[in-house]
Amino acid sequence: xxxxxxxxxxxxxxxxxxIIATVIVFLYPFLYMVLTSLKPFADxxxxxxxxxxxxxxxxxxxxxxDAVPLLRVIANSFMVATLTMTVKMITSVLGAYALTxxxxxxxxxxxxxxxxxxxxxxSVIMLPNYLTLAKLSLLDTIVGVxxxxxxxxxxxxxxRQSMRLVPKSLIEAARLDKVPHMTCLTKIVMPLIKSSIAxxxxxxxxxxxxxxxxxxxxxxxxxxxxxxxxxxxxxGSEGSTGWGTSMALATISVALPLVLYLIAQKQIISSFxxxxxxx
Amino acid sequence: xxxxxxxxVCKSYDGKVNVIENLNLTIPAGQRLILLGPSGCGKSTxxxxxxxxxxxxxxxxxxxxxxxNDIEPGDRDVAxxxxxxxxxxxxxxxxxxQFGMEIAKVPKAERDKQTDWALEILGLSxxxxxxxxxxxxxxxxxVALCRAxxxxxxxxxxxxxxSNLDAQLRTSARAELVKIHEVYHPTxxxxxxxxxxxxxxxxxIVILDKSIIQQMGTPDEIYNxxxxxxxxxxxxxxxxxxxxARVADGKLWIGEDGVEIPxxxxxxxxxxxxxxxxxxxxxxxxxxxxxxxxxKVTYTENHGNKLVVAYVSGGNEMMACLDPFYKLGDDxxxxxxxxxxxxxxxxxxxxxxxxxx
Amino acid sequence: MAEKELRKQAQKEERAAAKKEKKIVTKAMRKRRxxxxxxxxxxxxxxxxxxxxxxxxxxxxxxxxxxxNMVSPNKKFVGIKNYENLFKDGxxxxxxxxxxxxxxxxxxxxxxxxxxxSYAMVHLIDKGQETYRSVLFFPSLISLSVGAIVFxxxxxxxxxxxxxxxxxxxxxxxxxxxxxxxxxxxIAFVATWKTFGYNMLIFLGAILEVPTELIExxxxxxxSKWKIFWRIVLPLTSSTAFYAFVITFTYGLGQVFTPTNxxxxxxxxxxxxxxxYTIYEAAFFTFQSGRAAATALVTLAIVxxxxxxxQALEKKVHYAN
Numbered sequence: 001x002x003x004x005x006x007x008x009x010x011x012x013x014x015x016x017x018x019i020i021a022t023v024i025v026f027l028y029p030f031l032y033m034v035l036t037s038l039k040p041f042a043d044x045x046x047x048x049x050x051x052x053x054x055x056x057x058x059x060x061x062x063x064x065x066d067a068v069p070l071l072r073v074i075a076n077s078f079m080v081a082t083l084t085m086t087v088k089m090i091t092s093v094l095g096a097y098a099l100t101x102x103x104x105x106x107x108x109x110x111x112x113x114x115x116x117x118x119x120x121x122x123s124v125i126m127l128p129n130y131l132t133l134a135k136l137s138l139l140d141t142i143v144g145v146x147x148x149x150x151x152x153x154x155x156x157x158x159x160r161q162s163m164r165l166v167p168k169s170l171i172e173a174a175r176l177d178k179v180p181h182m183t184c185l186t187k188i189v190m191p192l193i194k195s196s197i198a199x200x201x202x203x204x205x206x207x208x209x210x211x212x213x214x215x216x217x218x219x220x221x222x223x224x225x226x227x228x229x230x231x232x233x234x235x236g237s238e239g240s241t242g243w244g245t246s247m248a249l250a251t252i253s254v255a256l257p258l259v260l261y262l263i264a265q266k267q268i269i270s271s272f273x274x275x276x277x278x279x
Numbered sequence: 280x281x282x283x284x285x286x287x288v289c290k291s292y293d294g295k296v297n298v299i300e301n302l303n304l305t306i307p308a309g310q311r312l313i314l315l316g317p318s319g320c321g322k323s324t325x326x327x328x329x330x331x332x333x334x335x336x337x338x339x340x341x342x343x344x345x346x347x348n349d350i351e352p353g354d355r356d357v358a359x360x361x362x363x364x365x366x367x368x369x370x371x372x373x374x375x376x377q378f379g380m381e382i383a384k385v386p387k388a389e390r391d392k393q394t395d396w397a398l399e400i401l402g403l404s405x406x407x408x409x410x411x412x413x414x415x416x417x418x419x420x421x422v423a424l425c426r427a428x429x430x431x432x433x434x435x436x437x438x439x440x441x442s443n444l445d446a447q448l449r450t451s452a453r454a455e456l457v458k459i460h461e462v463y464h465p466t467x468x469x470x471x472x473x474x475x476x477x478x479x480x481x482x483x484i485v486i487l488d489k490s491i492i493q494q495m496g497t498p499d500e501i502y503n504x505x506x507x508x509x510x511x512x513x514x515x516x517x518x519x520x521x522x523x524a525r526v527a528d529g530k531l532w533i534g535e536d537g538v539e540i541p542x543x544x545x546x547x548x549x550x551x552x553x554x555x556x557x558x559x560x561x562x563x564x565x566x567x568x569x570x571x572x573x574x575k576v577t578y579t580e581n582h583g584n585k586l587v588v589a590y591v592s593g594g595n596e597m598m599a600c601l602d603p604f605y606k607l608g609d610d611x612x613x614x615x616x617x618x619x620x621x622x623x624x625x626x627x628x629x630x631x632x633x634x635x636x
Numbered sequence: 637m638a639e640k641e642l643r644k645q646a647q648k649e650e651r652a653a654a655k656k657e658k659k660i661v662t663k664a665m666r667k668r669r670x671x672x673x674x675x676x677x678x679x680x681x682x683x684x685x686x687x688x689x690x691x692x693x694x695x696x697x698x699x700x701x702x703x704x705n706m707v708s709p710n711k712k713f714v715g716i717k718n719y720e721n722l723f724k725d726g727x728x729x730x731x732x733x734x735x736x737x738x739x740x741x742x743x744x745x746x747x748x749x750x751x752x753x754s755y756a757m758v759h760l761i762d763k764g765q766e767t768y769r770s771v772l773f774f775p776s777l778i779s780l781s782v783g784a785i786v787f788x789x790x791x792x793x794x795x796x797x798x799x800x801x802x803x804x805x806x807x808x809x810x811x812x813x814x815x816x817x818x819x820x821x822x823i824a825f826v827a828t829w830k831t832f833g834y835n836m837l838i839f840l841g842a843i844l845e846v847p848t849e850l851i852e853x854x855x856x857x858x859x860s861k862w863k864i865f866w867r868i869v870l871p872l873t874s875s876t877a878f879y880a881f882v883i884t885f886t887y888g889l890g891q892v893f894t895p896t897n898x899x900x901x902x903x904x905x906x907x908x909x910x911x912x913y914t915i916y917e918a919a920f921f922t923f924q925s926g927r928a929a930a931t932a933l934v935t936l937a938i939v940x941x942x943x944x945x946x947q948a949l950e951k952k953v954h955y956a957n
Contacts, residue, residue, distance in 0.1 A: 005349050015760040019768050022753060026775055029829060032797060033786045049800035091680040098677035102670050110678055117689045119943050122890050123912040124932040127919045128692030128699070131706065151684035181673055210779030212894050217920065228781045232898055235785045243789065250782045257777045265770055272834060273841030332852050353858025365849035369871040378867070379857035430857075 033254070037061070037247035044243050060248035067245055068230040069223075070252075076142070077226040077253075080215070081208035084146040088204050091151050093197070096159035097185050101171055114153035122213065130217055140221045145214060155200060158271050162196035163189055199267030206257040227253045281308040281343045281433040281466050283329060288338035290324060299324060299490045302338070306483075308433075311460050311467040313481035315474060317513075321490035322470045326436055329468060330357050342434065358427035358465075359436040363443065364419050366411040366426075372398075373407045376426045397425040400462065401455065417448045421455070428459060435465040441476060453480050474514050478502065486510050504621075508628040511557050511621065517587065521557045521623070522595030531556070531615070534593020536572040538615050543634035548622060555628070557621035560587070563599035563613060570612020579607065693936065699929035706925050718930040727906050728914060728931070734820065735889065735910040741824040742888045746831045747881060754839035755865050759851065769840060776833030780826065780891065784898040787826050788813070816907030819900050823908060826895040827888065835880050842876035843869055875950065882946045886939050911935045 032051050036044055037060050039053040047054070064070050099107060129148050138144030166189055174184050190197065212228045219225060225233070231253060235246040261268070283306040290299040299321055306312050314322035327333040328340060331352035340347050347355055366375050373394060380390045398404045401421040411419055420440060427435060440456070441449045457480060460467050471477055477484050478498045486493045486501065486509075494506035505511035511519040522533065526548060530537035533556070540548065548554065565574065565588070572592045580587045586601045592613055599613070622631050661669075700718050704711040722728050757765045775783070791798050791812040799809045812818045846869055854864050870877075893912040896902060902909035902917065909917075911931065918928035 004351060004354075012761055015756045016764070019753065019756060019761070019764075023768060023771050026772055026829065026832065029783065029786045029790060030775065030778070032790060033782075036789070044795070046795075049797045049804070051797060091684065094677040095681040098674045102674040102677070104671055104674045106674070110682070113682070113685070117685045119886055119939060120689050120693060121886060121912070121935055121939055123893065123915045124696060124936045125689055125692035126915065127925065127928050127932065128695040129688055130919075131695075131925075132687070132692075148684075148688040151681040151688075153681075153685075156681065181670075206777050210777070210782070212779060212781035213897075216897075228779050231785055232781055235788070246785060247789070250786060253782055254778050257779075258774075261774060261777050265773075269769065269773060269837060272837040273844070330852075330856060332855070351858075352852075352855045357856060359853070359856050361849045361853060363847075363849055365847070365853040367850060367853075367868060378854070378859075382854075382857050382859045382863060 030254070033247050033250050037244060037251045039244055041244050060244035061252075063245045064249050064252065067234050067242065068225070068249070070230075072223065073225050073227050073230040074252075076219075076224055077209055077228070079142050080145050080211075080226060081205045083142060084149045084208040085201055085204040087146065087150045088152055088155060089197070089201055092155040092159050092200075093185070093190070095151075095156045096163050097181075097189065099156070099160050100163040101181070101184070101189075114156060118153045126213075126217065133218060138218075140219055140224050142224070145211075145218050145226075146208075148214070149208065152204075155204065158200060159193075159196070161271070161274050162193040166192050195267050196271060199264045199271060202260045202264045203268055203271075206260055209253075209256060282306055283434070283466065283468070284339075284341040285325075286339045286341070288328070288340060289336050290328065290333065291336045297336070299328075302490070302492070304485065304492065304495070306466060306468060308466050309464045310482045311457070311469065311480060312483045312485065313477040314468065314470045314485050314487060315472070315477040315481075315513075316487035316493075317472060319489075320487040322472075322487050323438055324490075325487075326438055326468060326470045329355075329434065330359055330436055331355050355434070356430075356432045357434045357436060358430040358432040360420075360423045360427050360438065360440045362439045364411075364423040366419055366422055368411050371408050371410055372403065372414070372422050372425075375411070375422060376429055379426065379430055393429045394425070397428045400428070400459070401425055417444055417452065420444060420452065424455070424459060428462070431463060431465075433465050435460075435467045437467070437469045439471055440469070441471070441473070449476070456480055475516070478514070486513060488513075504630065504633070505557070506630050508555065508557070508623050511623070511630075515559055517560050517598050517600070519557045519559045519621070520563075520595070520597040521555055522592070522597060523625070524554050524556050524593070526552055526554055532593075533572045533595065536593065538571045541617055544617060544622075547632050547634055549631075551625070551631075553625040554631075555623040555625055557623060558597075558616070558619060560598045560600040561585075562616060562619040563597075563601075564616050565599060565601060565605070566612045566614055567608040568610055568612070571615045572613045574611045574613045576607060576611055693933075696929040696932050696936075699925050700933055701926070703924070703926045705923040706919075707923070714926065718926040719934075722927065722930050722934065727909070730906060731909040731911060731914050734908060735892075735912075737820055738824050738827070738892045738910060739885060739888050741821065742827060742831070742884060742891075743881075745824065745828040746835050746888075747877075747884050750832060750836040751839050751877065754836055754843050755869060757840065758843045759864070759869070760861060765840075769836065772836055773833035775829050776831065778830070780830050780894040781898060783829050784826050784895040787822060787829070787895070788899055791822050813899055814904055816904060819904070819908045823892055823895040823899060826899075827891040831884070831887070831891060835884060838876060838880050839873070842873040846872050878946065878950065882942060885942050889935065889939065911938075 028051075035051045035053055038056045038058070039047070040055065040057045040059065043054055099111065125148070133139055133144045133147065136144075138147065170188055170192075171184055174188060179187075209226075210228065211226070212232070215226045215229055216232070219229060227249075231246070231249050234242055234249060283304075285302045285304040288299060288302040289297050291297045302325065304325075314325060316322050324333055328335055329342070331347070331350065335348050342355060367378065370378065376394045376397060377390045380393065385393075394407075395404070398407060401424055403418065403421055403425065406414060406418060406422075411422070414422065420443070423440070437456070441452050444452055453476060456469075469476075469480060478501075481498060483495065484498060484501050485495045488509050494501060494510045496504070496506075501510060501514055505514065505519070508521050511521055525532040526540070528537075529540055529545065531540050531554075564570075574590045574592050574597075576588055576590045577596075578589050580589075581603060584603060586603050586605050588599045588601060588607065590597055590599065590611070590613075597613075618636075621633075623629060624631055701713060701715060702711040703714050703718070757768055790796055793799065793809060793811045793814070796812075798812070802808075802810065810818055812822050850868055850872075851864060854868055859867070889910075890912055892910055893916065896908055896910060896913045897916070900908045902913050912935070915928050915931045915935070918924045918931060
């Protein structure tokens with residue numbers, strides 16, 4: 001029955017078209033950002049909907065260094081992200097190990113405690129944490145920005161998911177040989193989940209790199225700006241001459257997450273697809 | 280006629296290697312046919328091709344005279360019982376069974392009538408409103424059967440339906456499957472790797488190895504006239520003893536012992552000098568002190584209802600099933616029973632035939 | 637004298653020998669040690685949570701009953717005055733309404749839409765699912781602030797591509813960010829762009845977990861793709877969907893802050909202001925910490941109601957396999 005086959009193929013084409021349309025809609029802002037950064041200013045206003053550049057220029061990128069202290073800003077973002085990622089990783093790995101391999105009558109209570117912290121909106125803790133940091137004289141410091149982010153329940157859960165895949169029998173065999181838990185963690189568990197750890201590191205780093213709200217509150221000093229703050233400062237003005245440069249700055253800030261994503265996308269995606277909080 | 284015909288059907292997953300090569304098979308209508316074979320022999324693939332859940336790369340598949348290669352599974356009028364039952368976990372037994380009828384827009388009164396009828400046949404009437412997770416494995420399997428039954432489809436496919444049941448349940452389940460077939464005689468196609476299921480449930484058996492049909496026949500034919508060594512060794516528990524022998528001077532030589540070959544067999548054996556012989560463990564005639572072929576006993580197992588004796592004759596390792604009270608001596612012999620022996624060509628493994636009886 | 641010395645010496649040697657002997661760890665000892673290790677390993681996380689999550693909530697309660705401009709040493713106790721003022725304030729009521737408008741829009745764009753799209757990606761097309769999902773997830777890794785700025789340019793009144801595209805259809809230029817309703821849309825779009833990928837992956841994971849056999853059994857019954865979605869996939873993924881709903885709701889509340897802050901600062905005339913933004917304004921613009929705290933607690937209450945409802949209904953919605 002040829003018609004059935006044709007009908008089936010048409011249906012497939014239709015749905016591919018729908019999905020591709022969605023892809024185009026979602027990629028459009030990104031493409032706009034990158035392509036506009038390569039256009040000279042005069043062209044940007046003139047071209048309207050046509051995102052493709054008639055002529056390419058790297059002037060915008062050169063101007064970014066004039067507009068903001070670019071290297072300083074990137075360095076700030078980098079330091080904050082690295083510090084946050086490192087400490088967050090440590091607290092999360094230790095916590096996930098405890099929840100997975102050291103079952104306890106308090107395990108459930110701790111578990112629910114962590115879940116609760118996940119549901120407390122940032123807006124609620126925003127002001128008090130600011131005041132706490134002010135009291136500790138940590139405003140305008142890298143430590144200050146990172147400090148509240150040193151623990152993250154969703155990271156603990158994701159790492160726990162990975163750790164649960166390690167066969168319990170491996171740990172039991174090690175325990176029979178009196179291997180202490182911390183050695184189990186470093187010599188058995190972590191090597192087995194290292195791709196998961198790597199992808200979580202990347203994810204934490206990217207998230208921190210992208211942070212806007214908290215750095216905005218804590219880092220007032222120009223010298224301490226992260227790249228997201230620099231972008232806002234430069235682009236916030238209604239003055240249109242910075243259009244191309246804004247997009248260049250944006251592209252620079254997206255470059256790092258993009259590269260990291262290309263490296264680790266499979267792992268990142270699979271860690272988010274194990275849905276929900278399963279016990 | 281609701282028969283199924285495969286004509287030169289090939290299937291490949293990657294366009295390079297054929298997992299099914301030139302399958303030619305005719306499944307007669309209204310019968311219980313078993314697709315039997317070891318894991319990976321292609322039997323499930325063939326079943327799924329009939330259902331339309333696997334595509335056919337080349338060749339034709341006809342069902343009831345219609346070429347169905349491109350017809351959607353839903354339009355082939357096929358009922359199927361999956362190995363893991365495929366019951367919808369969020370629907371009650373009742374809803375599970377009615378689901379197909381609902382899709383087909385059968386009116387509610389009729390749906391209820393059919394469901395109750397099927398539940399009655401399989402003894403599940405009191406479980407009508409239960410959820411699958413509240414049922415035992417055997418009950419879930421019967422719900423899957425009900426669901427397939429109410430469709431009253433001319434083609435009834437079963438993919439290893441008993442493999443997830445305990446041994447005890449399997450016996451009663453086998454009887455139930457036959458009972459279901461008797462209700463309206465669809466063409467039953469049943470996939471299994473268990474030869475006992477095949478022999479007890481099947482009216483026709485197709486034995487497959489590596490996607491190639493080894494033999495198609497009734498249980499009696501398969502058991503008593505195996506087409507080749509593979510079939511001979513696949514059926515029977517313990518399986519048929521197949522060993523090597525020579526033919527010289529009109530005698531059959533197993534190791535150092537020679538036995539005169541009767542004339543009617545001489546014709547069949549022809550001028551072969553090497554041959555394979557097959558004899559079922561329960562057809563072995565043991566004698567003490569003297570006999571056709573020397574048998575060196577290696578160990579014995581008493582199963583309660585039979586004595587299984589492992590022995591070596593002429594370099595061939597063999598097994599015999601004897602009466603549980605049989606007393607074994609030191610000097611044992613095996614007697615060749617010419618009406619119970621089978622011969623296979625030493626090179627092609629094919630059965631060379633039998634004298635006219 | 638020498639005897640005592642000898643005895644002491646003997647005792648010392650005994651103790652040394654006992655130390656050298658292999659220590660046998662009893663089950664009780666093991667349990668206690670593991671328990672201590674458990675506490676030790678989790679204490680960093682727990683301490684951080686207590687200091688930076690739990691304490692702030694409690695401190696908010698304290699602050700909300702006082703008036704304090706965060707600089708002066710005096711905190712004036714005012715009882716529930718902050719709450720009273722809040723609910724009397726028309727602008728506050730408006731921002732609550734706006735918040736729900738955002739959530740409503742987001743529920744369509746990042747809940748309903750990815751649900752259907754994920755189904756299409758798994759069951760309505762034969763291949764390409766992995767590529768599509770990789771591409772569609774990428775925007776989720778871009779900073780929300782960057783997204784907001786890019787959208788600012790996209791939706792520019794003059795010279796912006798969106799308006800230029802509308803011109804092809806003969807539609808008049810829309811002043812997106814200068815008009816309340818359209819500004820709300822743009823802000824919601826930014827939040828959508830960021831969050832869509834996460835929800836899509838959650839739905840994909842759940843839909844992929846529905847056993848293929850169930851889909852095949854339904855296909856054999858000639859069920860249409862829509863029926864398969866509605867009668868089988870939807871019920872079996874409902875517990876995950878429910879979870880995604882709650883997450884979308886609670887995080888959605890927060891996600892709209894950055895775009896609001898960058899694009900409209902709550903304007904024009906308060907039309908895009910939302911709960912989170914009012915907290916920010918009260919705390920860092922008008923220095924009314926009591927009011928900010930009160931608003932924060934109202935927000936928390938709303939979230940907690942949703943979470944509690946989720947916990948209660950989860951049992952009902954969850955279909956065990």
